[in-house]
Amino acid sequence: xxxxxxxxxxxxxxxxxxxxxxxxxxxxxxxxxxxxxxxxxxxxxxxxxxxxxxxxxxxxxxxxxxxxxxxxxxxxxxxxxxxxxxxxxxxxxxxxxxxxxxxxxxxxxxxxxxxxxxxxxxxxxxxxxxxxxxxxxxxxxxxxxxxxxxxxxxxxxxxxxxxxxxxxxxxxxxxxxxxxxxxxxxxxxxxxx
Amino acid sequence: xxxxxxxxxxxxxxxxxxxxxxxxxxxxxxxxxxxxxxxxxxx
Numbered sequence: 001x002x003x004x005x006x007x008x009x010x011x012x013x014x015x016x017x018x019x020x021x022x023x024x025x026x027x028x029x030x031x032x033x034x035x036x037x038x039x040x041x042x043x044x045x046x047x048x049x050x051x052x053x054x055x056x057x058x059x060x061x062x063x064x065x066x067x068x069x070x071x072x073x074x075x076x077x078x079x080x081x082x083x084x085x086x087x088x089x090x091x092x093x094x095x096x097x098x099x100x101x102x103x104x105x106x107x108x109x110x111x112x113x114x115x116x117x118x119x120x121x122x123x124x125x126x127x128x129x130x131x132x133x134x135x136x137x138x139x140x141x142x143x144x145x146x147x148x149x150x151x152x153x154x155x156x157x158x159x160x161x162x163x164x165x166x167x168x169x170x171x172x173x174x175x176x177x178x179x180x181x182x183x184x185x186x187x188x189x190x191x192x193x
Numbered sequence: 194x195x196x197x198x199x200x201x202x203x204x205x206x207x208x209x210x211x212x213x214x215x216x217x218x219x220x221x222x223x224x225x226x227x228x229x230x231x232x233x234x235x236x
Contacts, residue, residue, distance in 0.1 A: 008200060015207040019208040020211040023218075024218075028219035
């Protein structure tokens with residue numbers, strides 16, 4: 001057998017190369033999409049400072065949702081937050097010292113129930129997506145219901161592997177029903193909760 | 194076993210080995226990230 005290989009070594013090299021070429025055609029050349037993990041930013045990879053900042057947003061009192069939570073995707077807010085890590089929370093709290101005291105007095109994680117909805121009731125949102133949305137400052141159905149196309153375009157790329165879910169699962173439409181409490185219409189359109 | 198058949202078997206084995214090498218280089222997807230994320234979200 002050894003003699004056979006030695007006598008026909010070039011045939012084996014060709015066979016090996018053909019095998020590799022076929023594998024390349026099957027596994028690499030026909031792949032339609034290429035996932036570039038390095039280029040995709042993930043909110044969960046942003047580090048502890050931002051996570052802390054977003055937790056402060058989640059824990060903020062329900063009495064001033066218009067100040068912080070109504071539109072967390074406002075470009076001005078995002079720019080301000082990008083410039084300084086803690087800039088998003090501190091000016092808000094400094095402007096109104098009373099709620100600041102409440103925030104510091106409240107135990108960590110004790111977010112007011114009225115400001116937070118169970119986003120998992122929206123079909124297509126599970127525990128992981130809910131966490132990601134909370135990290136982005138989205139905690140209520142009303143916020144999602146107010147999204148327009150520009151908001152969706154802005155937040156969708158931040159959903160990592162879940163990009164496209166907002167439109168695919170009609171989050172805004174679902175959130176409108178859930179925010180208004182119209183469960184009959186919700187169930188008629190999207191099925192049981 | 195005739196010599197030509199032995200040669201054919203060895204060549205086929207080499208070909209399969211080549212496909213295997215190609216699969217190791219381009220075919221393996223270590224933990225399908227998207228599928229994994231879907232499972233975590235649905236969990």
